[in-house]
Amino acid sequence: MVRVTFIDAGGIVREIEASEGISLMENAVAGGIDAIEAVCGGNCYCGTCRVHLTPEWYERLGGPGEYEGPVIETSGDGHPRVRLSCQLTVTEALEGLVVETPAAQS
Amino acid sequence: MNAEPAKCPYGHGQKLGRDDRKSARLAEANITPQPGSRVVGDFAIGREVLRSAKVRQAGAHADDTDLSRPDEVSFFFLDGDLHRKRRAAVAGLFAPKTIVTRHHAVMHRTMDELVARLQEGKPLPLDELSFQMAVDVTAEIVGLTDSDSNRNLARRIKSVLDSSLDRKPGRIGNMIFAAKMLLRVGRFYRKDLVPAIAARRKEPRDDVISFMVGENYSRKGMIMECLSYGGAGMMTTREFIVMAAWHLFDNPDLRTRYLTGGEADQSAILEEILRLEPVASMLHRRAVEPQPGVMEEGEVLCVSIREANVDEAITGPCPFELDPDRAKRMKVAGPYMSFGDGPHRCPGAQVALHETRIFLDRMLRLPGIRLVSEPKIIWNSMIQGYELRGALVACDPACPSWYA
Ligand code: HEM
Ligand code: FES
Numbered sequence: 001m002v003r004v005t006f007i008d009a010g011g012i013v014r015e016i017e018a019s020e021g022i023s024l025m026e027n028a029v030a031g032g033i034d035a036i037e038a039v040c041g042g043n044c045y046c047g048t049c050r051v052h053l054t055p056e057w058y059e060r061l062g063g064p065g066e067y068e069g070p071v072i073e074t075s076g077d078g079h080p081r082v083r084l085s086c087q088l089t090v091t092e093a094l095e096g097l098v099v100e101t102p103a104a105q106s
Numbered sequence: 107m108n109a110e111p112a113k114c115p116y117g118h119g120q121k122l123g124r125d126d127r128k129s130a131r132l133a134e135a136n137i138t139p140q141p142g143s144r145v146v147g148d149f150a151i152g153r154e155v156l157r158s159a160k161v162r163q164a165g166a167h168a169d170d171t172d173l174s175r176p177d178e179v180s181f182f183f184l185d186g187d188l189h190r191k192r193r194a195a196v197a198g199l200f201a202p203k204t205i206v207t208r209h210h211a212v213m214h215r216t217m218d219e220l221v222a223r224l225q226e227g228k229p230l231p232l233d234e235l236s237f238q239m240a241v242d243v244t245a246e247i248v249g250l251t252d253s254d255s256n257r258n259l260a261r262r263i264k265s266v267l268d269s270s271l272d273r274k275p276g277r278i279g280n281m282i283f284a285a286k287m288l289l290r291v292g293r294f295y296r297k298d299l300v301p302a303i304a305a306r307r308k309e310p311r312d313d314v315i316s317f318m319v320g321e322n323y324s325r326k327g328m329i330m331e332c333l334s335y336g337g338a339g340m341m342t343t344r345e346f347i348v349m350a351a352w353h354l355f356d357n358p359d360l361r362t363r364y365l366t367g368g369e370a371d372q373s374a375i376l377e378e379i380l381r382l383e384p385v386a387s388m389l390h391r392r393a394v395e396p397q398p399g400v401m402e403e404g405e406v407l408c409v410s411i412r413e414a415n416v417d418e419a420i421t422g423p424c425p426f427e428l429d430p431d432r433a434k435r436m437k438v439a440g441p442y443m444s445f446g447d448g449p450h451r452c453p454g455a456q457v458a459l460h461e462t463r464i465f466l467d468r469m470l471r472l473p474g475i476r477l478v479s480e481p482k483i484i485w486n487s488m489i490q491g492y493e494l495r496g497a498l499v500a501c502d503p504a505c506p507s508w509y510a
Contacts, residue, residue: 038439045451047202070197075201106202106206106456
């Protein structure tokens with residue numbers, strides 16, 4: 001299990017124990033993180049599973065992939081370090097990850 | 107109309123699991139997977155098949171499609187990189203933000219029109235009203251906005267898309283069908299597509315036709331793409347709106363919850379109805395490489411949406427019961443597999459849910475709104491799905507509204 005912390009727009013902090021091998025989005029939904037809507041079920045299409053990363057984590061995980069970038073762009077989220085949580089697979093390298101969730105996903 | 111109650115596998119005390127589905131018996135009696143295909147009803151395996159990079163589209167004319175000219179082929183039938191690029195190019199048209207900032211206005215404008223027609227007091231065919239909504243919204247996305255009127259556009263599209271229903275078998279039947287289609291498609295091309303293309307050549311907009319004009323699509327390619335959107339976005343949503351309305355008219359508690367709940371609750375109700383009454387029944391894929399434990403090379407798989415949507419491993423107990431809290435409780439995406447999955451998953455899913463939600467919300471708040479006659483449910487073997495015809499709705503402004 002991998003410890004991941006979600007901080008919502010109101011500053012409420014929730015920690016989950018994420019399973020490796022599945023996406024951060026699926027872990028968040030299973031862990032009851034309501035700020036992750038994920039209406040397309042993890043198909044890199046809806047952009048409603050966005051998370052905001054700290055500069056350090058963004059550097060470690062890298063920017064959005066080829067298909068992820070345009071989805072983030074059309075979401076209108078102007079944060080400089082956005083990723084789609086459905087495109088991040090949980091591995092032990094994510095231990096201690098802290099992400100913020102936007103005030104609204106759609 | 108409901109089928110015999112199914113026995114709740116979890117035995118829930120004395121209570122047997124209800125079967126709230128209206129289309130299940132008809133589907134069970136008529137559904138015909140592609141000959142030679144293997145049916146997959148398990149949700150997890152079906153999802154793995156649809157998400158796999160080792161499969162290609164099959165069924166629904168995919169096998170007869172000439173892929174050597176991709177600019178003449180709807181992106182339905184493409185796979186791999188080219189498919190993703192085409193989808194990415196129009197993704198913004200379906201983004202949640204676009205739905206709210208742009209498409210909601212179209213949805214409400216259509217509802218203003220439909221409400222005014224209903225307020226004249228005469229009973230109106232529900233599937234015609236729902237079709238008008240589906241046409242207006244999809245037309246905005248595609249860019250079919252330069253026709254003489256939106257009702258005429260709907261009429262012409264209907265005459266093309268519904269023509270398979272009056273198709274007679276045999277050689278003469280085929281010839282008559284081909285001649286009729288040529289005429290109807292020609293009319294749609296001249297009256298709807300040509301003016302739309304001309305307007306976008308002058309000034310491109312943000313829609314599918316502008317994209318096709320920019321990419322120099324052939325005439326045939328443009329017609330194919332528009333009709334594919336018609337089939338995908340208009341026919342499906344027409345049926346879904348009628349089906350959801352039927353459930354809500356039939357079930358006063360559900361209707362009260364719908365009209366007093368917020369948007370999220372309304373969507374949860376609609377998604378649960380769609381889980382039980384999927385408009386698309388199955389999806390076919392051909393395995394081009396083996397995937398151990400899932401598929402063998404060359405095999406055609408038929409992912410049964412109907413079976414996957416009631417797979418207890420993902421629905422929990424009483425899978426045939428309409429329970430809007432189910433998806434949240436099970437922590438899964440509400441429509442289950444009704445919009446497909448993987449790279450071809452329906453881009454219009456959220457559009458369809460929003461237009462259905464707005465249509466029903468506004469219609470059900472009308473004073474004295476009632477279902478004058480229930481729909482007849484029939485099976486369309488060409489698209490392997492149900493169709494609901496003959497439902498009439500009417501409102502009586504003198505009556506109080508269920509909810510203001
Ligand atoms: C209740 C309404 C709808 C249902 C049940 C539905 C269902 C589906 C399903 C199951 C697929 C997957 C096909 C496959 O995997 O082969 C699909 C694809 C598609 N849908 Fe929808 N759909 C609906 C509404 C819409 C709307 C409103 C639009 C457009 C405005 C739309 C446009 C499309 C397109 C373009 C595809 C092809 C995507 C691709 O192949 O990549 N659909 N739809
Ligand atoms: S869940 Fe839809 S883009 Fe991530």
